[in-house]
Amino acid sequence: MNDEAACVLFDPGHRACGGCAAAMAARFILDAAGKDTIVVSSTGCMEVFSTPYPETAWNVPWIHSLFENNSAVASGVVASLKKQGRKEKVIALGGDGATFDIGMLCLSGAFERGHDFTYICYDNEAYMNTGIQRSGATPYDASTTTSPAGSCSFGNSRPKKDLPMILAAHGAPYVATASIAYPPDLKKKVEKAINTPGPCYIQVHAPCCTGWGFEGEKTVAIGKLAIETGLWVNYEMEDGVVTKVKKVVRKPVEDYLVEQKRFRHLFKPKRNDAEIAKIQALADRNAEKFGIDIKLKK
Amino acid sequence: MLEITEGSHAVADAVGKCRPQVIAAYPITPQTHIVEALAEMVANCEIDAEYITVESEFSALSACLGASAAGSRVYSATTSQGLALMFEVCFNCAGMRLPVVMSIVNRALGAPLSIWNDQQDSISLRDSGWLQLYAEDNQEATDLHYLAYRVSEDHSILLPSFVCFDGFILSHTYEPVDTLTKEQADSYLPPFKPFQRLDAADPISFGLFAAPDYYMEFRYEIDQAAKKALSVIPKAGREFGELFGRDYSGLVEGYRMDDADCALVAMGSICGTVKDAIDEMRDAGKKVGLLKIRSFRPFPAEEVKKALSGVSRVAVLDKNISLGSKGAVALEIRDALYGSQTPVYDYIIALGGRDVRKKDIARVVSLAEEGKGDLFYGLRDEVLK
Numbered sequence: 179m180n181d182e183a184a185c186v187l188f189d190p191g192h193r194a195c196g197g198c199a200a201a202m203a204a205r206f207i208l209d210a211a212g213k214d215t216i217v218v219s220s221t222g223c224m225e226v227f228s229t230p231y232p233e234t235a236w237n238v239p240w241i242h243s244l245f246e247n248n249s250a251v252a253s254g255v256v257a258s259l260k261k262q263g264r265k266e267k268v269i270a271l272g273g274d275g276a277t278f279d280i281g282m283l284c285l286s287g288a289f290e291r292g293h294d295f296t297y298i299c300y301d302n303e304a305y306m307n308t309g310i311q312r313s314g315a316t317p318y319d320a321s322t323t324t325s326p327a328g329s330c331s332f333g334n335s336r337p338k339k340d341l342p343m344i345l346a347a348h349g350a351p352y353v354a355t356a357s358i359a360y361p362p363d364l365k366k367k368v369e370k371a372i373n374t375p376g377p378c379y380i381q382v383h384a385p386c387c388t389g390w391g392f393e394g395e396k397t398v399a400i401g402k403l404a405i406e407t408g409l410w411v412n413y414e415m416e417d418g419v420v421t422k423v424k425k426v427v428r429k430p431v432e433d434y435l436v437e438q439k440r441f442r443h444l445f446k447p448k449r450n451d452a453e454i455a456k457i458q459a460l461a462d463r464n465a466e467k468f469g470i471d472i473k474l475k476k
Numbered sequence: 477m478l479e480i481t482e483g484s485h486a487v488a489d490a491v492g493k494c495r496p497q498v499i500a501a502y503p504i505t506p507q508t509h510i511v512e513a514l515a516e517m518v519a520n521c522e523i524d525a526e527y528i529t530v531e532s533e534f535s536a537l538s539a540c541l542g543a544s545a546a547g548s549r550v551y552s553a554t555t556s557q558g559l560a561l562m563f564e565v566c567f568n569c570a571g572m573r574l575p576v577v578m579s580i581v582n583r584a585l586g587a588p589l590s591i592w593n594d595q596q597d598s599i600s601l602r603d604s605g606w607l608q609l610y611a612e613d614n615q616e617a618t619d620l621h622y623l624a625y626r627v628s629e630d631h632s633i634l635l636p637s638f639v640c641f642d643g644f645i646l647s648h649t650y651e652p653v654d655t656l657t658k659e660q661a662d663s664y665l666p667p668f669k670p671f672q673r674l675d676a677a678d679p680i681s682f683g684l685f686a687a688p689d690y691y692m693e694f695r696y697e698i699d700q701a702a703k704k705a706l707s708v709i710p711k712a713g714r715e716f717g718e719l720f721g722r723d724y725s726g727l728v729e730g731y732r733m734d735d736a737d738c739a740l741v742a743m744g745s746i747c748g749t750v751k752d753a754i755d756e757m758r759d760a761g762k763k764v765g766l767l768k769i770r771s772f773r774p775f776p777a778e779e780v781k782k783a784l785s786g787v788s789r790v791a792v793l794d795k796n797i798s799l800g801s802k803g804a805v806a807l808e809i810r811d812a813l814y815g816s817q818t819p820v821y822d823y824i825i826a827l828g829g830r831d832v833r834k835k836d837i838a839r840v841v842s843l844a845e846e847g848k849g850d851l852f853y854g855l856r857d858e859v860l861k
Contacts, residue, residue: 213676213679214676215676216546216674216676218542225685226685229681229683229684229685230684230685230687231684231685231686231687231690232684232690234681234684236679236681237679238676238679239674239675239676239678239679239680239681240674240679240680240681240682241542241545241674241681241682241683242681242682242683242684242685243538243541243542243565243568243572243683244538244564244565244568246534247534247535247538247541247565249535250530250534250535250536250538250539250542251538251539251541251542251545252542253500253528253530253535253538253539253542254498254500254528254538254539254540254541254542254543254544254545254546254550255542255543255545255546255674257498257500257526257528257539257543257548258497258498258526258542258543258544258546258547258548258550259546260526261497261498261524261525261526261548262497262546262547262548266674266675266676283531283532283534283535284531284532284534284535284538286531287530287531287532287535288535290531291528291529291530
């Protein structure tokens with residue numbers, strides 16, 4: 179399906195911020211999934227900006243119940259479709275707060291039970307709908323409204339929870355990470371996930387211009403920098419084994435950090451080499467773990 | 477067919493004959509025997525349902541919500557802490573107008589932990605938009621499930637229902653129960669016809685957010701539907717009676733109320749004890765009657781007012797307490813009788829499974845005659861010092 183058709187499934191005119199990666203993700207996901215898809219959303223930015231009653235941006239059947247129960251609702255939808263002999267695909271959509279934190283019980287239960295659905299997390303690395311509070315997906319040293327940088331704080335004190343690996347450990351047949359900065363890759367992964375029987379998980383990096391502090395026209399560029407610095411790795415896992423990784427010629431992490439207000443405290447009023455080095459070490463560890471480095475010939 | 481069977485098994489049998497397409501449940505005492513029996517029916521292909529063994533009650537009702545929205549008849553059962561965990565989803569099911577039916581095997585709420593019976597759990601969800609029907613015995617507990625599906629799924633109602641019956645006192649008690657055949661059940665309860673459903677052929681959005689300029693109208697419509705049930709429940713109850721000889725047309729039901737001077741008001745299994753106590757008191761010349769509340773939500777204020785119009789005092793037995801205020805049933809009765817001179821005395825009784833005997837009922841009537849009420853009945857002496 180082409181992008182024009184995708185527009186028909188996720189209408190423009192919704193109320194997302196200009197440059198919103200979650201809105202882009204919704205378009206790309208439906209572009210790949212097509213019209214025979216039922217979407218189960220959790221409470222969050224995407225739900226709020228796309229469905230202010232009496233309007234909806236969704237031209238596929240869509241349901242939102244609560245913040246933390248989209249996986250459980252999806253379980254019920256899948257069971258109902260199975261009983262009725264219907265063939266629609268089911269996609270549960272949630273932000274990182276809904277997925278990593280408050281909805282993790284339902285998510286774990288649904289994956290353990292093996293329902294045939296795809297869970298897609300649009301990961302903007304904090305609670306954006308409520309005003310940029312930290313979540314279990316917030317990266318190390320990011321300043322948020324509940325992990326603010328201060329005279330005795332460098333921002334969020336914990337690294338990001340490794341949710342894809344946790345879900346792979348549930349026995350999920352297909353787990354992938356993706357980024358709105360690479361739409362064809364994201365779409366391919368969505369297609370693969372919805373056509374793989376059983377519970378599949380895709381975690382989509384979704385830079386938030388409002389929450390991270392950059393201009394809306396830079397969303398894709400920021401997404402690319404996350405990949406190029408090794409702070410976000412795009413990979414696929416099948417039956418628990420990493421089968422595909424996007425390789426890069428790595429840039430230093432500060433190329434990514436310096437573009438965002440959430441990391442400004444690492445550069446102003448004075449540069450904090452020690453903390454930047456810790457973040458570089460996280461990227462180095464990613465690079466080693468996934469083998470993302472392209473070795474250039476000298 | 478009359479069978480001597482455990483309450484939970486009689487209910488499970490009825491639920492199975494209601495042909496739920498999706499069942500989602502999580503085990504909790506004293507609900508377990510129902511969901512175990514249903515799992516067995518699924519395992520033996522006696523019923524054709526998807527059975528989701530969820531990881532919590534919260535997910536049980538969430539899965540029911542999703543399955544109902546996708547177009548299936550759904551069922552769950554819970555009690556006490558499980559229902560408390562479902563709180564958020566309960567409001568959602570009603571708000572999204574999904575006709576979920578759930579058995580509530582009434583049990584006290586902690587702390588302190590108690591697995592025994594009172595009605596605090598379902599009463600605490602009284603404002604959630606669910607219809608609440610209370611059963612006196614296992615026959616009624618069984619029959620009310622058929623009735624609940626009929627009413628909930630009526631397109632003029634579209635609200636979820638609790639069928640409430642007392643934990644252990646009913647759920648674990650063997651009584652003779654007249655069970656319907658599959659054909660009888662089908663003749664009363666037609667296949668589920670969803671009003672709307674998630675369907676790629678006709679995509680709609682469920683569960684939008686409503687700004688202040690729309691929210692109130694949703695609440696108004698839920699309230700209107702609940703009030704509409706005041707006429708739909710009696711109709712469905714009458715039809716049940718016409719088919720099977722057990723009439724449930726009454727939202728309330730009087731026992732020896734005709735010339736009663738003092739009316740006891742109660743819900744659930746305690747009504748059986750009250751009836752026996754009334755028979756004894758009547759034999760001793762006391763004009764006492766019972767008004768049993770079958771439908772607590774919607775609350776039949778007009779029927780209550782009419783039924784209590786001739787009595788000179790009312791004694792309400794509340795197996796719940798709105799802490800810092802009164803028992804929930806007494807509050808409703810006082811509201812229904814507002815403007816009349818009839819005194820309403822509230823007795824908080826049988827919390828956390830404390831036994832109630834006929835002599836306790838007689839004592840409550842004596843207290844009402846002495847004008848003493850609005851108290852916890854039968855407390856241990858040491859807390860009163």
